[in-house]
Amino acid sequence: MKVIGLPTENEMLRLKAELNFLLWTNDPPMVPSHIASSLPGMEQSKVNIQCAAHTVVVIGLLMRRGFGVTSHRGQAFVVEISPDGNQENDRLEQILRHFWLTLDKYGLMDLSLRGEQEHPMIYCNRSVGGRWQVGFGDEEKVARYINSRRQGCYYRASNQQVVTEASLAQALHEEFPPARFKGINLPYKNFVDHCEKLIADPSVSILSLLQDAAWRKLASQSG
Numbered sequence: 001m002k003v004i005g006l007p008t009e010n011e012m013l014r015l016k017a018e019l020n021f022l023l024w025t026n027d028p029p030m031v032p033s034h035i036a037s038s039l040p041g042m043e044q045s046k047v048n049i050q051c052a053a054h055t056v057v058v059i060g061l062l063m064r065r066g067f068g069v070t071s072h073r074g075q076a077f078v079v080e081i082s083p084d085g086n087q088e089n090d091r092l093e094q095i096l097r098h099f100w101l102t103l104d105k106y107g108l109m110d111l112s113l114r115g116e117q118e119h120p121m122i123y124c125n126r127s128v129g130g131r132w133q134v135g136f137g138d139e140e141k142v143a144r145y146i147n148s149r150r151q152g153c154y155y156r157a158s159n160q161q162v163v164t165e166a167s168l169a170q171a172l173h174e175e176f177p178p179a180r181f182k183g184i185n186l187p188y189k190n191f192v193d194h195c196e197k198l199i200a201d202p203s204v205s206i207l208s209l210l211q212d213a214a215w216r217k218l219a220s221q222s223g
Helices: 009-023 051-064 139-147 165-173 177-181 188-200 211-219
Strands: 069-080 091-103 107-110 133-136 152-162
Touching (some): 009 051, 009 188, 009 211, 051 069, 051 091, 051 188, 069 139, 091 152, 139 152, 165 188, 188 211
Parallel strands (some): 133 152
Antiparallel strands (some): 069 152, 091 107
């Protein structure tokens, strides 16, 4: 398959805004009490960032462009430094079950993350805008990143898998669970189709709609 090139950072920022609107939901995943009690100082997210769904959509977009992609599962840590400089107001969030991807020759990508002041986007092993450090490694290495008190996104992988055309085809025909719960049959393929159109033409954005209406609009589209 011919590689047609990476989207620009501005195009990916546009995609992040669109996908965060479409995929983030107000049903934060529950953390078992025995785990939560063992993680003092860790903030629980108020939003379900739907990182698995983000990863499926972005993998679909990039593989259609001819890139080789590896999916990753593990943990992510978001360290956000308070604007007032008070360390007690810093934010540390641990995502216990996180999904992201790496692109052959380009590195880690993650469009799902959410912060209090800014929503970081990781693209080709760096944060767009340069305000977030990016690090990955084993438990000890990630702990050093966190203890350095540098604003950043830090990853610890437990599993990875090279994505095949067959596994992608299967994933794209699966439906987005929060939409299905509301009676909307919305396969991931439709999100990828929309993202391709959005890169080519920003005017197709559906950010002006309510989320349910946007889901219904995407569900009605095919081809």
